[in-house]
Amino acid sequence: MKNNALKIDQKDNVAIAVHPIAKGEAVVVEGKPLVETIEDVDAGHKVALSEIRKGEEVFRYGEPIVEATRAIKKGEWVHVHNTQPIPGDLKD
């Protein structure tokens, strides 16, 4: 299967879309379909590979980048609408 996303570190719970992925399409990393998206995900954006509970950290590069402000479903787009910076990081 043609790759359309990257998982940078084994610990990551999100993949990064490298092409736009339409709702219902498989997220394919290194030839393997990992999850199906439940909404459109644009290139460069994150998609949840597993369920992320409210307050749980989102991992990219094997490091926590933001925390979920509500429950995020598997295959859901992950961005500023459902996450916030982790307390202690630079706030705006």
Next chain:
Amino acid sequence: MNFSGYKREDGRFGTRNHVMVMSSVACANGVVDAISRALPEIVPLTHPYGCGCGPEDLGVMMRTLSGLLNNPNVGAALVIGHGCENLNSSFLTQVVENKPIEALVIQDSGGSAATTAKGIEIASRFLKQLERQERVSAPASELIIALECGGSDAFSGITANPAVGAAADLLVREGGTVILSETTEMIGTAHILKRRCATPELGEQVERLVNNHERHVRESLGELAGMVIAPGNIDGGLSSITEKSLGCIRKGGTTPITEIVEYAGKPTNRGFVIMDTPGYDIDSMAGMAAAGAQLILFTTGRGSVAGFPAIPVVKVCSNSRTFNKMPGDMDVNAGAITDAGKTIEEVGRQIFDLALEVASGKRTCAELNRSIPFNYLKQGPTF
């Protein structure tokens, strides 16, 4: 792993063997330019100050310019001074060891035209002298590779930076050194960098460095501080400053941080070193070149064409679109990760192999284009 370099008397190896002609102050830039028009083989280095600055800025200029003269890629150097400046040419030549170096002062050498003529004579002699030197085999552990990014895009943190990080890991495993810079691009990752330091003391040091810089950014930019994560980054998919900065620091790879140095400061340890520089790529490259880096790996998404004097700059492009649009400026296409099924590790290996070839003499796009912008860090007022 080995490369072929020019062995210097101090034991270091140059990846190039350039004659550098440097001005000690902006007033001498015209003579340097005139010498380089007559002798295009030399590497001219001109700059905007050298006078009229506070002691702190002059100190940084002195450290940067003398560090560049001492860089192993410079086989011989000529410094053109003006005569009445703060940072005069004898200060610079005194701290250079183990290589042919001379200075001319315009006010003592009969003015611009006479100094240019004498300069051409000296630089021609240096060029002939260096022609006789040959490359010898050197272990990859002798390489100091500077890491830089500029004109980044949404793919820089996904393809080019992680691939350069994989190449950095390969070099560090060989016993070599990589320098990660741009403190501005580390904001939001102090706690992560702290964990990655080889000792608790270094951890405290990196935390202080990044947090102080964050404070400095807040003080200087006020309400605009939040803009260090620009709206364009959010559109591109980045959700926090931590996420953006992690994309930058990924260039340094995954090995422990072994040292933190000031701007243009020379590392004493090998491995993964951090240098305190601004995010402005030209200033940042100058700091790392002054510290002795013989090669620069530079990631870009929008298509930065910036090279650097005397140091080969390898451009790693984050996406195929820019790579194909600017084929004469980009050396590696990390876009192959997103559209040719290559892995980050595969492109990392490709970058590492190319770095060894470039270290052995293969010319980069920036060298072929003679793209040699130069500037250094300046923080205080001009008087």
